[in-house]
Amino acid sequence: MSQAAPASSADMATRLRAVARRCIEGAEDVTGVCEITSGASQSLWAFDAITPQGAVPLIVRSARLWSEQAQAGSAGMAAEAALLRLAAAGGVPVPALHGELRPEDGLGEGYVMERLEGETRGPRILRDAAFNAVRPKLAEQCGAIMARIHALPRAELPPLRTAFARDEALNWAQRLGTGGGKRPVLAWALRWLLAHAPEPQTHATLVHADFRNGNLMIDSEGVRGVLDWELAHLGDPMEDLGYFCMNAWRYGQIDQHAGGLGSREALFAGYSSVTGVPVDAARVHWWEVFGAFKWCISCDSMGQAFSSGLDPALERAAVGRRASESELELLHLLAPRP
Template structure:
């Protein structure tokens, strides 16, 4: 019996929804993506080859769990963002049971770079780097401006709920984490409460999920952690030191300043930025990433995933502890 391959399934799928398509080629699974599978392939078409990306749940897994909104909802969000002018991929098709490919969607492939080292150091990006923080601010203003009534159903998150989740996760490690406990206490003491605005929050707006070219931002990827909440959360997350990749003096992704990010946000109609709220979410994001790193290491030790990638990410929890001590020092944000 001949096994049916992913290429076979993709060829059958595109024949049902892509008029004129004659087949697929160059099918390859891409590296990266801890929670979802990503495949690149080409669609043969009389008008020219269409580069495409399949994003789907790992085989054997069903609906999303935990914080993820689910791939069907993610596809709907990306379509809505595209309609509003936010730079995102074009969703071509949402998978159905008939496709035999699981849960997910197919989108047009966008050429660009997501690897931080290249974006921060390679010559083709030198001219655009000083402009990126302001561009990102404008894009976040667009995301936060999407009318809530036009969005699919999303979970609502508050700072208090997030703190409680992190506290449970930390307790579950069964290992002393005094710096994490210190950060939890600081977050509880400085919780600003509900803000004036409730908006769509991307939830993972940082390197790896930003497709960048020599001309600037090309697409915001991976919307699986999108939710409703405080818009300052996204501004704080992009400033977390872990996303600077050694360029500690450039808080926004290792290439820009908070002032440029905030200016781009306000100029694009995002409203007035509250720096104190942004710092709160920067501390929260730093702790969240540290907890996620610990979770990676726990899965590496206890199984079933013993990949070296898990272990490498897991060891970075110690870096977040240093970042938290810097953020919570008397000098505060100026220390990092």
Template sequence: MIDLPSLLSAFMVRTIGHGDLSGLARLSGGANMESWAFDWAGGAYVLRRAPSADYMAGRPYGHADEAALVIAAHGAGVKAPEVVGVLADGDGMGTGYVMRRVIAEVNPAKILADPPPSLLTDLGRELARIHAIPAETIPAAIPLMDTVAALAELKGRFLDYGGDRPVIALAIKWCEDHLPPPAAPVLVHGDYRMGNIMVDCAKESGGLAVVLDWELAHRGDAHEDLAFGCMTVWRFGRIDQTAFGVGSLAEYFAAYEAAGGVQVDRDRFRFWLVYRTLWWALGCLQMGQAWRNGADPTVERVVIGRRTAEQELDLLLLLEVEAPAVERGRALPPSSVAHSAPTGEPTNGEIVQAVRDWLGDAIKPQAEGHGKFQVAVAMNALGIVMRDLDAGVRAEDHALAAALLSGAVTLAQPGLLAKLRRAVLDKCAVDSPKYAALARARETWGAQE
């Protein structure tokens, strides 16, 4: 365990000048990297870091290039953070960089509860600015995405993870059959969505304050960025507001084009909406693998690994239009039979519930900051286990997945769509029962809880 306050103080003296470190606290957000807020010499800052080289394994570029990209974006007038210093090996804190801290709201639920009137226009404008960053200012390490190769890599990962999730196989085959021709490359942020932006929520003068998390940036198709923030999962419950949970796609596209962005191609946008939903489904499975192989032993990884069910539900909602009308109107098969009420000694599920209740009653009220977040994640994990023990639902079907992946079976097969609908509903009810799209899918498909 390093002495982070001492090491960070020494770094700030060398970078900014003398001062006193105060308010050092780990922020709860960030799925992969640590973020630490602190004050120094009257200014507010954030340290973004990876504790060791293991955290950066497999990434196309490191924090030095990421920082250089953020500096280039800031210099081009994008609302990117202001980088003040980059960690070196001798600083003893791993890899990363320090930015000036922007004081604004990052919680999607709070932003979407009452978004500033200008927010959707701001989001379209800012993305157009990102896509217009001069190519010569982008670090050479920032890769160019080859969509064909990227899709093949996703397919390879799916097979490595067992190749046994039918809806993922269906999505891979659809993407292979609908690959768009290459587009003129621009800088793609790669993670442009609610949760990675900060917003000044003042009703009249508020708006987008800063764009965070540039670690997935690459050069590629502008439509990839346009689609990502419009995925159902990143609308955080406001699924009728198809652009970021804030407004309509038409409004968003108009704002983007008015600010100089490329003319939006709806078919290309649809491809990237499916592709990125598929990408996140496999990203969730990858999180589970990271826990299983010891690369990241946190409870958060295990829980995110079970969010694959959300993306399978969304993928089926996106792709079911490919099925014949008679199949889209077919009634669902019943769910598996529920277990009888327990008697006698406590069941495994009751023991798990007792531990979960104890965490909520005794531990969570006393926790603070990132610790409170971790307790909430642990309680969520135990909730999944409780529901899974009762339902006994599995998503794997290797034979069906292989048939869909090869194209030997399609959604035209009688009864297949209804079977897939029932499977994703039951799995999502176990893993993410509060997912907003689950209730919508039940209503649309005529299912009961």
């Protein structure tokens, strides 16, 4: 995997001009080139392609090689692009794909997609008055969208790794060991995860694996787009529901268990409205515990990337500090109940 590193916005604009002319009919130039740095694990640049009909708002997404461990678990840019196409055809709200990068573009592996209008920042979605009317509907809507993702035809999916509960627990434990992190709470959580891992489903389905408040573009009408498909794989669909319910994505609204947006019951109702099958709450709980375990390891990895100088971006340091939050959540989730 290769990645170029443009030295400036001007350098990036030169490269994006050629990309836009290939991907957007009638594109003559680009403007508004700006890097998006808000916690993204991959490289994101926003720009407008200028055409005779007006500006076309776009995003170019390409691989950022700040962590070999992170990239090892990534679906890959080609798979992400294929998933966006398939999801759109399956009724999942996603940005429209306009084209994929080529080696001669000098931007590494990636693709160009529509730049949606709306809000992705979880705290704003939960608190701003602009979302007051739609907020009560979002948990159920998210459940229905997850069900549509899980129903995408297996035969049409790009090559993806397959991992069920026990596989994923061991996979992320190995990442922690490789990274050198030593957190006793994670060792305790791993023992619980392995002892209570649900048996694999008969058929693996597509799992987004990072479906959460913060990876959704939302406007006053609801979810406009499901973003960040880099962790997608085949496995247990309950993984997405459990991950969505993590406390980390509630942004202070701790009593609203479904991403700070509503109740688990609303999320499950939205899911079942599409599948026609009740949700297995115990299975979802296991995946919620696993989500906190995975997120703690991810935070630890980003913190190490910053402290070692591998990635000096302040976003890595900011996320790295959140590892302790996940340790506390694991203690809460696994504490004996009277």
